[in-house]
Amino acid sequence: MATFNAPLGDNEITMKTGKGNYNEHALLQARAIEPALALLPDLSSHASISIVDYGCSQGSNSLIPLKALLSTLPANSTVSLTLNDQPFNDWNTVSRTLHSREDEITRGGDLKLILNISPNSFYNQVIQDASVDIALSWSALSYLQHYLPTPPFSSLPEMVTRRKQRNTAQAHIDLINLLRLRALEIKKGGYFIATLGGMKEGDGGENIASAPTTYAMMKALQDLVAAGTMTTTQLLGMDPPIHERTVTELRGSLDSVSDLWTIQHISTQTIIHPAWDSLQASQKSEQDYKEYAESIVDWVFSAFEWYIIKGLRVAEEEKGPRKPVTDEERMVLDDLIERCKKYVREEFKDLPCQVEYLYFKLVRN
Ligand SMILES: C[S@@+](CC[C@H](N)C(=O)[O-])C[C@H]1O[C@@H](n2cnc3c(N)ncnc32)[C@H](O)[C@@H]1O
Numbered sequence: 160m161a162t163f164n165a166p167l168g169d170n171e172i173t174m175k176t177g178k179g180n181y182n183e184h185a186l187l188q189a190r191a192i193e194p195a196l197a198l199l200p201d202l203s204s205h206a207s208i209s210i211v212d213y214g215c216s217q218g219s220n221s222l223i224p225l226k227a228l229l230s231t232l233p234a235n236s237t238v239s240l241t242l243n244d245q246p247f248n249d250w251n252t253v254s255r256t257l258h259s260r261e262d263e264i265t266r267g268g269d270l271k272l273i274l275n276i277s278p279n280s281f282y283n284q285v286i287q288d289a290s291v292d293i294a295l296s297w298s299a300l301s302y303l304q305h306y307l308p309t310p311p312f313s314s315l316p317e318m319v320t321r322r323k324q325r326n327t328a329q330a331h332i333d334l335i336n337l338l339r340l341r342a343l344e345i346k347k348g349g350y351f352i353a354t355l356g357g358m359k360e361g362d363g364g365e366n367i368a369s370a371p372t373t374y375a376m377m378k379a380l381q382d383l384v385a386a387g388t389m390t391t392t393q394l395l396g397m398d399p400p401i402h403e404r405t406v407t408e409l410r411g412s413l414d415s416v417s418d419l420w421t422i423q424h425i426s427t428q429t430i431i432h433p434a435w436d437s438l439q440a441s442q443k444s445e446q447d448y449k450e451y452a453e454s455i456v457d458w459v460f461s462a463f464e465w466y467i468i469k470g471l472r473v474a475e476e477e478k479g480p481r482k483p484v485t486d487e488e489r490m491v492l493d494d495l496i497e498r499c500k501k502y503v504r505e506e507f508k509d510l511p512c513q514v515e516y517l518y519f520k521l522v523r524n
Contacts, residue, residue, distance in 0.1 A: 168306050169280065170400040171247060171479050181249070182219035182256060184461035186454075188298040189220050191354050191430045191516045198352050198424055198520045199228045200293065207237040209292045211344070213281045214299020215242040217249050218256040224295060226263060234269050243277035243285050247480035250276060280304070282333065284340050291345045296353040303400035304333050322398065330402035334412040338521075342419040345523045351420070357427060357517035358403040368403055368514050369432075371507035372459040372499065378506075379498035388491060389471070397470030399463070409517050424520035432458060432512035452503035455512040460496055467492060 202208055210228070212221045221242065229238060242253055257264070257274060265272050279285045281296075282304040303326065310325050312318035341351055356368060380397075383389040404412075406427050413422055434454035441447035465480070471488050472478040484492075 170303055170305055171245060180217075180252075181461045182217040182252065184454075184458045185216070185220055185298075186434070187430055187432045187458060187512070187514060188462075189223060190433060191356075191428075191514070192220060192223050192297050194426075194428050194516075195297075195352060195354050195518055196224060196227050198518065199224060200350060202228065202231045202236075203233060205232060205236060205292075207239070208232065209239040209241075209290055211241040211243060211277070211286055211291050211294050213243045213285075213294065213296040213341075214302070215244050215248075215253060216299075218242060218253040220297055221295075222256075222260060222264065224297070228293070229264065229266070229270060232270060234266075235271070237271045237273065238265075239273045239275065240264075241275040241277050241286060241291075243279065243281055245280060246278040248278065250278060281337060282340070284343055286344045288343050289346050292349045294341055294345050294349070294351040294353075296351075296355075298354060298356060300334065300337070300353055300355040301330075301357075301401050301403055303329050303402055304336070305329075306400050307398075309395055309398060326400070326402035327404075327408060329400075330404055331408065331412050331415075334404075334409075335415050338413070338416045338420060342416070342523060347523050349523045350423075351519075351521040351523070353519055355409075355517050356403050357409070357515045358405050359427075359515050360405050360407060369455070369459065369512050371503050371510040371512050372455050374507050374510075375456070375499040375502035376459070376495075378502045379495050382498055383491070383495060388494065393470045393473050395470075396473030397466050399466040403515070404517065406517055409519065413519065413521070419524055420521040421524055422519065423522050424518065426518045428516050428518065429513050430516045434458075435511045435513070448504050448508045449500075451508060452500040456496060456499045456503060458512070459499075460492075464492060467495065 210225070212225070215221045225240070232238070242257070244250075244253075253276065261272065262268070264270070277285045281299070307325055307329060310318070310321035312321055338351075345351060358368065380389070380394055384391060384394055406425065410422075410425060413420065413425070432455055434451050437454075438447055438451040468484060468488055469478055471491060472482075
């Protein structure tokens with residue numbers, strides 16, 4: 160498999176673009192971690208442990224599995240914890256989050272915590288050779304390494320198909336590369352445990368990840384193009400280098416590195432946004448639907464807003480996260496967010512916001 164063309168640059172993402180406080184809104188990602196808790200190893204025979212979390216964002220969700228993992232360590236053990244994410248991640252919030260909850264992590268001072276941050280793409284080696292016991296990654300491995308050129312197309316359906324082919328091929332290459340890098344860092348016998356957003360097998364409409372927000376976003380973006388607020392070129396510039404794999408694709412990539420890794424577990428699970436459960440338990444009043452729309456649209460924008468900004472900057476020299484969000488960009492984003500909420504309330508309020516998740520646990524050979 161190969162890419163259609165040379166990559167266009169690093170997939171420099173940031174979850175910090177103003178509107179979205181990722182820690183507050185990443186509720187579905189927090190739920191997606193829960194089924195993985197059963198995969199965490201027992202550490203009761205360790206006196207020291209080295210853990211890396213790849214793609215930690217603002218850090219709050221990382222603490223869920225971390226606390227479960229560390230609960231089995233003997234008292235007075237030493238924990239070296241490295242949090243990895245992209246250089247433009249919101250590292251201030253990571254630091255505040257971790258320090259404000261240090262007591263919980265160390266079980267009230269029962270454990271010695273050595274905290275490191277790693278502002279580096281996980282498509283590089285980010286930690287020294289054979290130094291990690293447990294690698295973790297939550298909702299981060301669907302991000303591809305690079306922006307990719309738009310494949311040639313003559314119609315919208317053709318573009319969707321070709322984009323999917325392009326991303327499927329690239330995701331396979333990227334995951335193999337990533338697993339080879341992690342194999343350098345993780346000790347023999349060490350674990351790599353991860354969850355990632357995926358896709359059900361097949362081609363039906365049920366495959367649309369988080370259908371209500373995706374459909375609402377498509378309609379809202381079309382409105383902005385029709386109103387002249389956004390050009391078609393900007394719309395195409397929003398093509399995010401993210402690929403939701405099927406479990407068959409995941410297995411294919413893992414099988415390609417069987418010399419380095421043994422698969423101990425692969426599974427899938429549909430994860431539903433907690434706001435959907437709250438809606439089902441409610442009277443389903445206008446206010447309840449409004450709250451559902453608010454929660455799921457804020458959720459999507461807290462992780463996805465960056466790609467909208469990137470698209471708006473398609474014709475500019477400085478497209479990256481070095482440049483803060485301008486007032487003009489903020490206005491477009493706010494308009495888009497309000498339209499998305501309106502479309503969810505008016506047309507998609509009875510669709511569950513859910514994502515198919517993939518789970519794996521690997522052991523380093
Ligand atoms: C959806 S968030 C998940 C955050 C958190 N792990 C959780 O479970 O809520 C994905 C994170 O992966 C990070 N990420 C994406 N590509 C990355 C890369 N190449 N290297 C390191 N982090 C990356 C993003 O910056 C983002 O913070």
